[in-house]
Amino acid sequence: MMAAEAQAAENAPGSAGVAGSADVAVGAARNVRLLDLCGGTGDFANTFRKIFEGKRCACKCMDRSHLQNGTAYGFRVDPAVIGDFSYGMLAEVKPKKIDAHAVQLDAMKMPFAERQFDVILNGFGMRNVPDARGALMESYRVLDAGGYLCVLEFFSPRNLFNKFFYKVLAPLFIPVMGAFFSGKRDAYEYLVNSIIRFLPVDQFCKMAEECGFEVKKVKMFDGGISFGVFLHKPVSAK
Numbered sequence: 001m002m003a004a005e006a007q008a009a010e011n012a013p014g015s016a017g018v019a020g021s022a023d024v025a026v027g028a029a030r031n032v033r034l035l036d037l038c039g040g041t042g043d044f045a046n047t048f049r050k051i052f053e054g055k056r057c058a059c060k061c062m063d064r065s066h067l068q069n070g071t072a073y074g075f076r077v078d079p080a081v082i083g084d085f086s087y088g089m090l091a092e093v094k095p096k097k098i099d100a101h102a103v104q105l106d107a108m109k110m111p112f113a114e115r116q117f118d119v120i121l122n123g124f125g126m127r128n129v130p131d132a133r134g135a136l137m138e139s140y141r142v143l144d145a146g147g148y149l150c151v152l153e154f155f156s157p158r159n160l161f162n163k164f165f166y167k168v169l170a171p172l173f174i175p176v177m178g179a180f181f182s183g184k185r186d187a188y189e190y191l192v193n194s195i196i197r198f199l200p201v202d203q204f205c206k207m208a209e210e211c212g213f214e215v216k217k218v219k220m221f222d223g224g225i226s227f228g229v230f231l232h233k234p235v236s237a238k
Contacts, residue, residue, distance in 0.1 A: 215232075
């Protein structure tokens with residue numbers, strides 16, 4: 001999963017773009033306000049920061065009209081907000097010495113005012129909320145105009161190989177291997193079942209558009225085992 005998170009962070013569209021989107025006119029880019037939603041122990045936010053902060057970056061799907069001088073430069077991230085329903089997971093943020101604030105929250109009813117963040121990351125969390133549409137709408141609410149929601153997820157399989165893997169092989173082997181290495185067979189049975197029950201990536205993208213987002217990029221990882229979906233809140237959004 002960490003490898004996929006790193007690839008998703010590297011492909012995040014607008015990550016440098018949002019740093020200057022609101023302030024290009026006055027010639028001063030502010031820090032990026034980052035929320036790692038369903039962020040667990042904060043690994044995704046930490047990866048995002050390490051890849052981009054203070055470094056030159058050039059994502060192919062950035063809206064370069066939002067970048068100063070038409071160039072993608074490194075940027076600074078405010079202390080991230082790590083939001084998760086699980087207090088136990090959030091308790092692991094502080095020992096990692098991540099520059100972040102841990103907040104226990106409900107992804108469908110977040111304790112934030114509108115337009116509080118420039119980038120929202122969601123790594124393997126949409127599949128676990130009771131109402132994905134509600135989580136998308138709430139993410140849209142707290143995201144500033146011109147900002148990005150970057151979703152990394154195991155979507156329900158559509159091609160024949162992945163259908164065979166998840167519906168035939170995975171139920172047999174993943175819980176057994178999980179029980180052998182961690183002693184938690186139930187957690188791995190839930191993982192497989194939650195993937196099969198979740199939306200296919202194309203239906204998720206359609207739902208996101210219905211919530212007001214623009215789909216900027218969909219990137220396949222590991223042959224379609226997971227996908228990165230990069231969503232943009234229009235600059236013109238009220």
